Amino acid sequence: MSAITRRTILMAGAGAGAVLTAPGSARETTGQADIIVVGAGVFGAWTATHLQRAGKKVTLVDAWGPAHSRASSGGESRMTRAAYGPDAIYARMAWESLAEWKALSARAELPVFHRSGVLFFFGQEEPYVVQSLEVHRALGLPTERLEPAELRRRFPQMAWDGVALGLYEPDFGALMARRAVQVLVAEFVKAGGRYEQAAIAPPEASGDRLGGIRTSGGEMLSAEHYAFTCGPWLPKLFPDVLGRRIFPTRQEVFFFAPEAGDDRFSPAHLPGWADFNQGDIFYGFPDLEGRGFKIAHDAHGIAVDPDRNERTHTPEALAEVRAYMRRRFPALAERPLAEARVCQYENSANGDFLIDRHPRWNNVLLVGGGSGHGFKHGPAVGRYAAALLTGTLARPEPRFSLASKGEKEARAVH
Template identity: 25%
Template sequence: MPAPLEKNNPIIIVGAGTWGCSTSLHLARRGYTDVTVFDPFPVPSIISAGNDINKVLEAGSFSGGEDEAVVAQILLAAAKQGWRNDPVFSPYFHDVGYILAASSTAAIKTTLEREINHHKDLFTELSTAEDFRATMPPGVLTGEFPQWKGWLRRSGVGWVHARKAMVAAYEEAGRLGVKFVFGNARGKVESLLYQTGDVRGVRTADGIDHSSNRVILAAGAYAPQIFDFENQLRPTAWTLAHIQMSPEEAKLYRNLPVLFHSEKGFFMEPDEDNLELKVCDEYPGYCNWVTPEEGKDNALPYSKPLPRNKIPVESARRIRRFLSETMPHLADRPFSHAATIWCADTSNRAFLITQHPRYESLILAAGDSGHGFTHLPSIGGFVADLMCGQLDSRLAKSWRWRPEVAQGFWGDDVLGRSGADNRVIHLNETASEGWIGAGSDATQVVRLSKL
């Protein structure tokens, strides 16, 4: 076992994204005085999935067995406590409710089982286009909602301003004494330092070694480039686009419930600063498969993050289809921004937050599986619990190091997600149509490929 950790011992966190910022804040609040966070980019990082105007704050899913449901409820209770009561985060939670929807028989069944049946009294069923339109002010939802079925929950859920909340965590951690090191040389961790069978620090791109008593690897989709996770992580991407709204439109769209269709897409109210409406298409994700290097035994293809301020043309088509069914008056608008963002899936979508079994001074905080931002206020507390040997045994079991669960190639597993023909999409399949970004409108998309 590593030596007991004193409050003044050096701790290094690799990654200043959502989980890295949260962990640094919780460690500082617990009195750890020598915490350093390394990242190539300043907060909010241009490649962090948390650098976004808004994220859905979910009510919690009951997928999986009883143990998974218990873990989900522990996590959700802690997250909601933070979003409601922690002064660092509470200003950024918008309790506006949300609409869950689906169209296919399978997706409707899944939504009922995971989301609705456990608290039916909180939802109102939506069956017609008129039902959907009535959930928002006249002029917002003008579509026909073909074959949609939905459920409205008015409170207890909504959205959070992601970028502002992450910056708030970073600033408070800095105020409490956490040191942040940024830059492609000083802030980029290229490797871990191994010594006498353990991890004792990191080496940055400028060639400098940094020693520590604990290393916490919280680098999101980029963590597998620093450490071998033995096939347990799959970097997976999703896409988003923004549409510029006028001040009058933004006022009309203020305080709307989130509209989320599990097979088509979702949107939230416009950003109050830039008046941009965020719209996303929904699907199991993109992967950028790379052939393993020669000489590696039994190596499998791996997905390598490819962040871009553009989205594949097929994604733009899906976004505009979603708009045509919900808000057709916006379906031809140019995008003011578009981006492909990366998270890291695990094969069962449980987090991977654990002490490494061989390198006992290495703490892993990875595998957000597309729902990590909800836990920004609280996830760092669980990482700190783990480091102190106090993590709830139920969480420790769910989040353990588990390469035996991820045997063989599982990269095409949709992991319970749907949309876009219900398959994980390989980015190289999109190359023939290309990518588009800010300024693209429906005419450009049609020109590249018919709707």
């Protein structure tokens, strides 16, 4: 599905009895859904999908549309990898999610997953390397440790000065983010799910349960349970609970045009990559689908309001990535900028996800804190959230609890 818009979602759902409504329609939906999921990004789309697979009647709501341009899920590409140092929980979730991404890609008209491989490299023997390899061995992953001579042989288009070793994950690669979410939502609607495009007011409840949510057009949407998967909008919808626990930050991403005929930076010759750089990570992708060589600095930017953030890149950020390319990708350092994007992370204090019930409303689930690494885990997050909502979760993960979320940023998950 090469261009999935709200209109194509409507058309996909028409033959399956799905109901969609236009923004602003005055209508009560009480009793028409078991669960309402607010936010049609990667976490929301997979949560709705897993709930639907469990036999629930689900309504999925978004203010602008699945993976829209302001959403954290609305970018061109996202990395999927299992290198997480000591954080085995995220390695497992990435590996479990990969099968779902591959299956979705096989069903889609255009690829959702590109198996380009992923290469992490390091200036020294970090504990992160040893711990990642231990976790990968336990999971049975075919991760390779590459010494400098092997890095130079396999990837001569890169400069390897100061690099001590690399970790190569051949089974992972790139997810086409916006396309993936839109395909998934179209499948959800075709299978009988309900999608509504509507802005939601901050919810209010007088007791221990939320009775409904009101749209900006005055419509009341009601269900037995609610999941809010709104990314950087979570602090705005729940300021008292999450206003000091989820931190939306500005991120800048750049795409450069390789020289005509130069295929050294194509997926056939260059994997997705990340320079660990003692935790100050730069990362990027080969020239996927002719969009250009992608590069970004994986550092938390300035705090932003997702509704007011101007999506214009800064000269300083562009200069920073060009300086990095002179060191690692000299053939691309002065190539023309093909495209720049400004998006956002929504960070928890340390990078762990939030998947937990509202502290007062027992029929409300809060899902967020993707923290710049969440997209790849979408299928596993959705499965966990659906199990928590339906009461089938065997054992809650303490790291995903609201109680574990601090109010001061101290990034620990890489």
